[in-house]
Amino acid sequence: MTKNFKITYKEFKTALNKLKYPDSWFWCRYTINPYSGCAHTCIYCDARSDRYYLSQDFETEVIVKSNIDKILDQRLKRSRTLIPDVIGPGGVCDAYQPIELEVENTLKILRVIEKHKYPVNIATKSNLITRDVDILNKIASDTWCTVGFSITTMNEELAHFLEPYSSSPKERLEALKQIKQKAPNVQVGTYFMPIIPFLEDNDENLETVIKKSKEAGANFIVFAPGLTLRDAQAEFFIRKLKESKYNHVAKPILNLYKGQIGPPREYVHTMHQKLFDFCQKYDIAVREKRWIPNDYRKWNYKISELLLVKNYMDELTLGKSNKSFYWAGLTLNNLEESIINVYKRGDLAKLRNFNSEVREFVEPYLKKSKELNEKTGIDKFL
Numbered sequence: 001m002t003k004n005f006k007i008t009y010k011e012f013k014t015a016l017n018k019l020k021y022p023d024s025w026f027w028c029r030y031t032i033n034p035y036s037g038c039a040h041t042c043i044y045c046d047a048r049s050d051r052y053y054l055s056q057d058f059e060t061e062v063i064v065k066s067n068i069d070k071i072l073d074q075r076l077k078r079s080r081t082l083i084p085d086v087i088g089p090g091g092v093c094d095a096y097q098p099i100e101l102e103v104e105n106t107l108k109i110l111r112v113i114e115k116h117k118y119p120v121n122i123a124t125k126s127n128l129i130t131r132d133v134d135i136l137n138k139i140a141s142d143t144w145c146t147v148g149f150s151i152t153t154m155n156e157e158l159a160h161f162l163e164p165y166s167s168s169p170k171e172r173l174e175a176l177k178q179i180k181q182k183a184p185n186v187q188v189g190t191y192f193m194p195i196i197p198f199l200e201d202n203d204e205n206l207e208t209v210i211k212k213s214k215e216a217g218a219n220f221i222v223f224a225p226g227l228t229l230r231d232a233q234a235e236f237f238i239r240k241l242k243e244s245k246y247n248h249v250a251k252p253i254l255n256l257y258k259g260q261i262g263p264p265r266e267y268v269h270t271m272h273q274k275l276f277d278f279c280q281k282y283d284i285a286v287r288e289k290r291w292i293p294n295d296y297r298k299w300n301y302k303i304s305e306l307l308l309v310k311n312y313m314d315e316l317t318l319g320k321s322n323k324s325f326y327w328a329g330l331t332l333n334n335l336e337e338s339i340i341n342v343y344k345r346g347d348l349a350k351l352r353n354f355n356s357e358v359r360e361f362v363e364p365y366l367k368k369s370k371e372l373n374e375k376t377g378i379d380k381f382l
Contacts, residue, residue: 005039006061007099015071016087021330024308025222026121026148027290028088029333032072034105036063038093040125042163043240044194047092048233062099069108076116084143086119086291096126098165110135119144119291123191125166127175133182140185144291148191148222149176153200154208161244162196173216180217189213189220189288192275194227197256197263198249201225201271210278220285225271226263229253269319276316287312296338299369303339303362304332310361325361328353340369 015032022029038047039062076082089095095106110132113120120139122129129136129147139145149172153159159169167175180188190213195201213221229237241250256263279286290305292298307329315321331352332339342348343366348359 005037005099008061008063009066010036010063011066012068012071014075015065015068016075016082018082022085022333023088024312024326024330026088026123026146027086027288028121029085030087030118031091032068032087032089032109033091033093034065034068034089034095034109035093035097035099036065037061039097039099040094040163040166042125042166044162044196044227044233044237046228046230046233048236049228049230050232062093062097064099064103065105068105069112072109073112073115076112076118083295084116084118084293086121086144087113088121088123090123094124094126094166095122096124096128098126098128100126100128107132107135110139114139114142117142121146121148121288123148123150125150125163125172127167127171130175130178130182133179136179136186137183140183140187144187145183145185146187146189146288147176147179148189148220148288149173150191150193151209151213152192152195153205154212155205158199158246161246162199173212176213176218177216187219187288189218189222189285191222193222193224195223195225195271196249196253197226197267198252199246203274206274207278207281210275210282210284214282214284218284220288221275221279222286222288223275225268225275228261229257230261265319272316272319286316297333297335298338299366300332300335300339302369303365304329306362306365307332307358322357324353324355324358328355328358340366 017031019029019031038045041059089106089109100106110120114135120136124147136145136147151169151172152162154169156168156170159166176188176190179186190209192209192213195206210221227237238250238254241247241253256267258264262268276286287309290301292301307325311321311325311329314325328351335342335351339351342351343363348354348363348366
C-alpha cells in the first residue's frame with residue numbers, strides 16, 4: 001500500500017553529519033539522511049519529536065535532497081580532517097522509503113561511499129534494499145558493510161498498524177535471507193526495536209522474532225525494550241493507539257512510563273533477561289561485529305569494542321552498567337595515536353576514564369598485541 005505524499009526537491013549545503021563519538025550500538029561515526037521525512041510513517045517514529053526540527057509535515061511531505069551525492073563526494077574528497085569510518089544512511093528517515101525507487105538518492109550515496117572506500121551500516125524496514133545487493137557486497141569486500149532490518153513483530157496486522165507503509169515483516173526477513181545468500185560478505189541482522197510494551201513484549205512474540213531471524217540467516221539481533229515517548233512524538237503515538245483497536249494498551253503504557261521518556265529500569269532489565277535467554281537458545285549474537293580500520297586506530301577500536309561490549313553485557317545480565325568502561329570505550333575512539341604506543345610508554349593511567357579497573361581489564365589484551373607486534377614487525381601499521 002502507498003500513500004500520496006507531497007514530494008519537494010531542495011538543495012542542502014551539507015550532507016554528512018559527524019558524531020562526537022562513534023555510536024556504540026551501530027558503530028557509525030557519520031550519518032547521512034538522503035531524505036527529510038519518511039513515507040513509511042511509523043506511528044512510533046522518534047523523528048516526530050521536536051529535537052529534529054523537521055520543517056515539513058511529517059505525515060504529508062518528503063523532501064528529496066537534490067545533488068546530495070555530489071555534495072558528499074566533494075566533502076569526502078576535499079576534507080583534510082575526515083578519515084574513513086562507518087557511515088549510516090538514514091536516521092531520521094528510512095534510506096529505502098518508497099521514493100528511493102524513483103529518485104535513487106541512497107544508491108547514489110552508496111556509489112560515493114564505495115568510491116572513497118568507507119564502511120557503511122544501513123537500518124531499514126524495506127525490501128527495496130535488495131536492489132543494491134551487488135554494491136553492498138562490494139563495499140563489504142573493500143571495507144565493511146552491515147545491514148539490519150527493523151522487525152518488531154511477525155503479526156502482519158499489528159505491523160501494518162504500527163508501520164503502515166513499510167514492507168511486511170515477512171518481506172523483510174526474505175530480503176535478509178536474499179542478502180545473506182547473494183552478498184556473503186555483508187553482516188546482516190535484525191534490529192528488534194522498538195518493542196512496544198503490552199503489544200510486542202509477550203514471550204511468544206519475543207521468541208518468534210528471534211527464531212524467524214535466525215532461520216533467515218541473521219548474524220545478530222540488537223534489541224531495545226520499550227520506546228521513547230517524547231513531546232510531539234509521544235502525543236501522536238498515544239493518540240493513534242486510542243483511535244485504534246489497540247486502545248486498551250494506551251493507559252497501561254502511560255502508567256508504566258509515569259511521565260518519563262523511557263520505560264523504568266526494572267522493566268528494561270526483565271525484558272533484557274528474556275531477550276538474552278532467547279538469543280542464547282537460538283545461538284545468535286546480541287551485538288554486531290565492529291569495523292576495524294588498518295591504521296593507527298586498529299587497536300583503539302578493538303579495545304574500545306571490548307570495553308563497550310563488556311559494559312553492555314553487564315547491563316544485560318546484571319542489570320547495571322559500568323560507566324567507566326562505557327566512557328573509556330567511547331573516548332578511546334578519538335585517541336590520536338595508537339593505544340599500543342601509550343601502553344609501551346606506561347601512560348595508560350593518563351588516558352581519560354582509564355581508572356584502575358579499566359586498566360586491569362584491557363592490559364592482558366594490550367600485552368598480547370604488543371608481543372604480536374614485536375614478533376611480526378607490524379608496528380608501522382598501527
